[in-house]
Amino acid sequence: MAASKPPATVRRTLDMPDLRALETFVAVCDASSMVLAAERLGLSQSAVSQAIKSLEEDLELQLLDREVRPARPTHAGRVLHEAAARLLSQARATMDHVRATARQELAQIRLGCVDSFAATVGPPLIRAMSGKARQIQMWSGLTPTLTEQMLSRELDMVICTETSVQDPRVAQRLLFSESWVAVYPRDHPLPPPGAPRDLAASAGHLPLIRYSQRSVTGQQIDRYLRHLGVQAPRCYEFDATDPLLSLVASGLGWALSTPLCLWQSRHHLDAVRVVALPPSRLSQRHFFLLAREGEWAGLDDEVARVTREVIRHDTAPSIRRCLPALPETTLSCPDETPP
Structure with a gap:
């Protein structure tokens, strides 16, 4: 079996143009001077010279005739100057378009x-x-x-x-944050103000009407009830406040909710009693902006x-x-x- 040949050395090709180097080259051609081009670009003369040299190495072409003073573009340099000027103009137009579009998008949320x-x-x-x-x-x-x-x-x-x-x-x-509140039917008897409040005892025979486990609110309330040691069977569950509150208003159960949820369904508030709960580690839900x-x-x-x-x-x-x-x-x- 013939020995395999070592891989040939792959010459690095210029896959994409270096726009800064092209801008430097165009500036040198337009100014007919590396010194003036360096001043206009805010670069050192050595940086300008190195950028031109890198372009020549990438293209494997001489772009400037340095035998004359001032240096003048060769035939290849003239071709590149014309093409580069068009490319830079297009690049600037692209950047302006992106900025304008981004500003427009910022006005839409x-x-x-x-x-x-x-x-x-x-x-x-x-x-x-x-x-x-x-x-x-x-x-x-x-x-x-x-x-x-x-x-x-x-x-x-x-x-x-x-x-x-x-x-x-x-x-x-x-x-912002809001605290959980207990909601009972309007005519449901409650302990007098100032008496120790036990959620399960206050509810009496009424079943707990829950937010469903599909909702974060339902999951948070379940954690809060476990924290308080309240065990209530699962009977009715809803994703939204309106059907939940309508059952409470009809005297079919009690619920835990929040001021914002109640305000969303405030047409039921005349038929319910809302009671604040003692603060605790899990007694609030928090709203975040992402x-x-x-x-x-x-x-x-x-x-x-x-x-x-x-x-x-x-x-x-x-x-x-x-x-x-x-x-x-x-x-x-x-x-x-x-x-």
């Missing part, structure tokens, strides 16, 4: 929100953002679906209640700021007027450190 947020904070948020974004497209749904849509770039930003997103490019910032770092030129910061303003000056006061027995801390925004 595909915002995904959990249902309770979209139905309550969503309208005033859109009104407040109307002068900052040309168009806001709002999706609503469950947190797991929304986060998947963001990671697949179907959504630009997401406002959700809990997330396990591990992508380091996605920033997660706390917007957005990719560095892609929104501060528009994500503006969404966060406006959301907190809407909560403080619109949503929270409206809920307190309707449910004055709830403490102010039931719906609250974090303290913001000034920039």
Whole structure:
């Protein structure tokens, strides 16, 4: 068997042009001087000379005739000068187009929100953002679906209640928090104010009406009940607040919910009693804004700021007027450190 031949040395080819080197070469040709070209480009004369030399090595052609003073482009240099000038013009036009398109896209937001947020904070948020974004497209749904849509770039930003997103490019910032509250039928007897409150005992014979396990809210409430040691059989479960609250209003059970969820279905509030719960480690749910770092030129910061303003000056006061027995801390925004 014949011995195999060693692999031939592969000559490095110029797969893609070095635009900076081409810009340097065009500047030298236009200025008819390496010194003037270096001044115009803000480079040293040696950097300019090295860029021209690298181009000649890549092309295996002499581009400048250095025997004359000042150096003049050879025939190959004249061909390259003409082609490079066109290429650089196209490259600049491409960059301008990308910048213009990006600025236009920054004025359009595909915002995904959990249902309770979209139905309550969503309208005033859109009104407040109307002068900052040309168009806001709002999706609503469950947190797991929304986060998947963001990671697949179907959504630009997401406002959700809990997330396990591990992508380091996605920033997660706390917007506001709200505490769980117990909801009973209007005529259901409760212990007098100030008496120790036991959820199971307060409910009496009423079954617990739950948010489903498909929703993050349902999973969080189940953790909270386990934390309190409350065991309640699974009877009725819903993804949304409206059917859940309608059963409570009809006297068919009791539920745990939040001020924002109740505000979403406030047409039922006259038929229920809402009771604040003692604070504990798992007594709150938190809302977060998810957005990719560095892609929104501060528009994500503006969404966060406006959301907190809407909560403080619109949503929270409206809920307190309707449910004055709830403490102010039931719906609250974090303290913001000034920039």
